[in-house]
Amino acid sequence: MKIIKDERLQMQSLKNIRIAFIVQTVGILAILLYETITVGFTQARANPIWIVFMLSAVVLGWLNLRISVDTYENTNPRKKPAPYYRVIMLSLGVGIAVMLLAVLGPDKSSVNEALLVGAIVFICFLAPFSFVHFLQKKRTEDHE
Amino acid sequence: MENNVKIARIQVDLTQQQLAEKIGVTRQTISLIEKGKYNPSLKLCLEICYAVNKSLDELFWIDQEESKT
Known part of the structure; x- marks a missing residue:
């Protein structure tokens, strides 16, 4: 297959991929919905196709963060991003809250399990917030 | 969008x-560019x-008034 160098055709091919992606996503959702109806949600979630669906949603979400930062900047007055320690404090706060909930809540998890859950939630909050923070910081520097 | 690509191309004796x-x-x-469709x-x-x-x-400039019509 020849590599397409024509920008018009490259754009057209990207549009085609978008349509294929829509078809694929609708197909995956249809399969998952069918499984949910026939064998139940827990069984449907055990299907590897569920992981594929979640993974593509996560990748799309990550890639769209850049777009969100740019649109957010345009709709809100430009201001310097909050200092980075606040991002860490916020993530740590949520992590500790979830950890406490795991220990004291109805689950009554062991300390080790609660630590693990808290650490995962901490990382899950820290990663995207840090990414957005540094993106905003870079944008502010570019603007100056 | 209108342009002068076709005239310029013929002037230098090139085919599409x-x-x-x-x-x-x-x-x-x-x-498509010559027709203004791309x-x-x-x-x-x-x-x-x-x-x-x-x-x-020379190839692509059009006055603001012209581009609105």
């Missing part, structure tokens, strides 16, 4: 195919300008 090969696009793209990127506009020895102004 030859111009397309020179700048590495397909003939259809050149045809909006090329600035990079492609410059490539066309270099190929026909004209400036961007």
Whole structure:
């Protein structure tokens, strides 16, 4: 297959991929919905196709963060991003809250399990917030 | 969008195919640009300008009033 160098055709091919992606996503959702109806949600979630669906949603979400930062900047007055320690404090706060909930809540998890859950939630909050923070910081520097 | 690509191309005695090969696009793209049905990127506009020895102004400039009509 020849590599397409024509920008018009490259754009057209990207549009085609978008349509294929829509078809694929609708197909995956249809399969998952069918499984949910026939064998139940827990069984449907055990299907590897569920992981594929979640993974593509996560990748799309990550890639769209850049777009969100740019649109957010345009709709809100430009201001310097909050200092980075606040991002860490916020993530740590949520992590500790979830950890406490795991220990004291109805689950009554062991300390080790609660630590693990808290650490995962901490990382899950820290990663995207840090990414957005540094993106905003870079944008502010570019603007100056 | 209207432009002078076709006139400039004929002036340097190039066919659509030859111009397309020179700048590495397909003939259809050149045809669509000449008809004003495809909006090329600035990079492609410059490539066309270099190929026909004209400036961007000469090939693509249109007055604001004209572009609104």
